[in-house]
């Protein structure tokens with residue numbers, strides 16, 4: 205179960221989420237994560253609800269971000285205990301309480317033993333970690349009998365007829381820059397159901413959401429903030445220059461915007 209050579213290359217350069225991109229101390233980082241959370245929380249919570257998340261459950265929210273899902277599990281679903289784990293817990297500490305434990309830890313730390321859970325959920329986390337395949341094994345190993353592992357990560361169905369628009373070139377530059385800087389890779393997201401099955405999980409299934417990309421919406425703001433923050437890395441790919449990124453940003457906030465934007469695939473499986 206090895207990581208691909210490109211993952212190894214990213215790691216060799218030492219690039220990590222939160223260090224080389226998306227530093228938590230950036231004044232807009234919590235806002236950027238929240239813009240994404242606002243869009244995806246309804247899909248995520250609907251699926252967690254359908255899987256039965258609720259009373260009596262011990263839940264692990266991996267890479268909890270600003271804690272919107274952890275809070276939902278606690279307050280809406282009525283979980284018995286929620287562990288919100290992140291390498292940066294700045295936005296989570298205020299949520300800590302008797303039933304919500306905040307753990308500052310790096311998921312890739314092999315000595316990490318957070319306990320056993322009825323639900324483990326990770327959204328937009330594994331795609332950024334080159335060790336994702338190994339991490340899926342470890343997460344599956346932390347499930348109680350009957351427990352669910354639920355993984356959500358980004359996918360894109362690009363318009364293959366468009367190879368030259370500023371939007372397309374900037375989006376492609378973003379995926380390339382994420383890959384070379386911190387090892388982000390979404391190419392195996394469609395394989396998550398197979399990975400979950402390979403871990404011996406049952407009742408495996410998956411679904412896909414591509415929320416509408418509308419100018420002025422939280423999702424358009426999320427991409428706009430992401431591209432603005434990544435400008436030097438985008439230009440370093442050689443795919444775009446300042447003018448192209450600027451044109452793409454203007455397009456994102458204009459009424460001309462007409463794209464099937466990136467979405468999220470969720471895959472889940474249950475320990476027997």
Ligand SMILES: C[S@@+](CC[C@H](N)C(=O)[O-])C[C@H]1O[C@@H](n2cnc3c(N)ncnc32)[C@H](O)[C@@H]1O
Nearest residue numbers: 221241267268269290291292310311327328329
């Ligand atoms: C894109 S954000 C997603 C946040 C949240 N899951 C959501 O969907 O709103 C990725 C989160 O994973 C955390 N993260 C990244 N690498 C991590 C690691 N190695 N260990 C623990 N958390 C990590 C980041 O600090 C950040 O909060």
